[in-house]
Amino acid sequence: MADRFPSPFEIETPAGAEGWQELYTYSSLFSEDRREYEDGGFWFHDGVHWPEAMTPWDTTFLEFALASLSQYNTRHYMIPPAYGVDYRILNGYVYLSPVPAPVEEIEARVPLFLDRAGFYFGNWDRLYSDWLEKIRGLVQQMTELRFEPLPAMEDREVITSGAGKGSGNALLASYHRLLDLGLTLWQYHFEFLNLGYAAYLDFFGFCKAAFPSIPDLAIAKMVAGVDVDLFRPDDELKRLARLAVSSGIDDRFTAGGVPQVWEKLEADEVGRAWVAEWEKAAEPWFNFSTGSGFYHTDKIWIENVEVPLGYVTDYIAKVKAGVDLDRPVAALHAERDRVVSEYRDLLDSDEDRDAFDAKLGLSRTVFPYVENHNFYVEHWAHSVLWRKMRDLGGVLQAAGFIAGTDDVFMFRRNELADVLWDLYSAWAVGAPSRGPALWPKEIERRRGIHRALQEWSAPPALGVPPEVVTEPFTVMLWGITSDSVAAWLNAGGDGEEGVLSGFAASPGLVEGPARVISSADQIGEIQDGEILVAPLTAPSWAPVFGKIKATVTDVGGMMSHAAIVCREYGLPAVTGTAFGTKTITTGQMLRVDGNTGKVTIL
Known part of the structure; x- marks a missing residue:
């Protein structure tokens, strides 16, 4: 097993991408001026927020986000053990490195933080x-x-x-x-x-x-x-589907594209009343990105009406079939209260x-x-x-x-x-x-x-791996652990054959056929009863949770958006498998154990 990841200074420019550095802010690049610091650190690719090569202007929100995150840790709340999160762009991809507070400052920062x-x-x-x-x-x-x-x-x-x-x-x-x-x-x-x-x-x-x-x-x-309000867009889709059925206009959604559906809806007062409810929901709730929200190329529901309209059509079919569309809140509360009670009783x-x-x-x-x-x-x-x-x-x-x-x-x-x-x-x-x-x-x-950069495969990490990953935010949000670092160093070679390990992100044990997708554009391919395997999921994918049996992602920890949303929808999930989309192919039968974090190819 390798003892370190590639140096950022050893990474070659992809063919056709010569001069890529000119696309980005000079301070966001690895440089000889900071080589001792940069080459001696640990940098991981942030596939949770920025999985693809960035276009120049889109890096604006990357830089705004990381500077703002960092200043609240370092200068506002004086988080005792943590400074900010440093960031670099390499071949168009985003790498992050948490910066610990100097040991000698931690004690003095505690009362300030409190x-x-x-x-x-x-x-x-x-x-x-x-x-x-x-x-x-x-x-x-x-x-x-x-x-x-x-x-x-x-x-x-x-x-x-x-x-x-x-x-x-x-x-x-x-x-x-x-x-x-x-x-x-x-x-x-x-x-x-x-x-x-x-x-x-x-x-x-x-x-x-x-x-x-x-x-x-x-x-x-x-x-x-x-x-939480994050579920409101999906709740609005369900409301609109129920309204279409109760209004007797559900047959207008069965065929044709958006113009044809809208033409049928505008034909009478009942249909126009439904459209008015759609418009009431659309602002602001359909300002919802099919991706992470950090790429201008992500589709926005309100600008790509075929996306939410497709979800409404799916929900209409489920309403007519008598399927309960509500999130399993009562069951979540019952399980929550049971777990709390059992552990609380153990305290002395x-x-x-x-x-x-x-x-x-x-x-x-x-x-x-x-x-x-x-x-x-x-x-x-x-x-x-x-x-x-x-x-x-x-x-x-x-x-x-x-x-x-x-x-x-x-x-x-x-x-x-x-x-x-x-x-x-x-x-x-x-x-x-x-x-x-x-x-x-x-x-x-x-x-x-940029096209050449998009074809490049970004290594999961660069530089010197930490002896042990202890920074909780890095573990819970990004899914960077000592085990995942070791797996990256060994390219996943030490794992049990046919078994992927990740975070037990949402409980449940299911089996079913895999559906591997690489982007939101493929969501329409998902069939009922499949297990979704993706690099990551976006909150706006929630409407497909009524179709699938479980979710498996390459990136993200216990507190990533994918993990939280899956728990709230009662969907078994294993996140942070690192190699899920590279190992699994569509149609393979899987067993997903959201209680243990194991995904088995059957």
């Missing part, structure tokens, strides 16, 4: 209510941004109102405003998230100390059965039971945010920002700077400010811009580089 985090924990409901108002207000500000072509002549009202500024100023200001709002969005994202995980990890640590043999899954069960003292109750109570209070933020930030807000960027792309396309609106994502975010300056300055002067002669060819070159 004071600052304690304020939030003590005022959680009020502060979280304020957060919901802030985030909705922020999305509204994003929605109001306008990107419009520069006029041949300013309106007379610009003169008569005494505005003192014109359309070029507005165009440049709107782009800077978009970036400012995007960064603020990610500041808000981590205002609560790190504390949500901290509370759960505190409870997790207490349970591990009090009950040394307790499975991680048993601890997760104790906070299951939460009611009232003091320990009081501590257990307090830590569990706090975890349940803060845990909904761990999932809720995902809808508001990565899905709703990002959907709006992607649309605004396409509006900006339309301005540049009309001016001849780019060939298509999506070409705007092939600019680096700070580079785009210079592009807009070229457009504005030439318009102001009345002379030619340089951009139309320069950028179409350059964008075509960059797209070729």
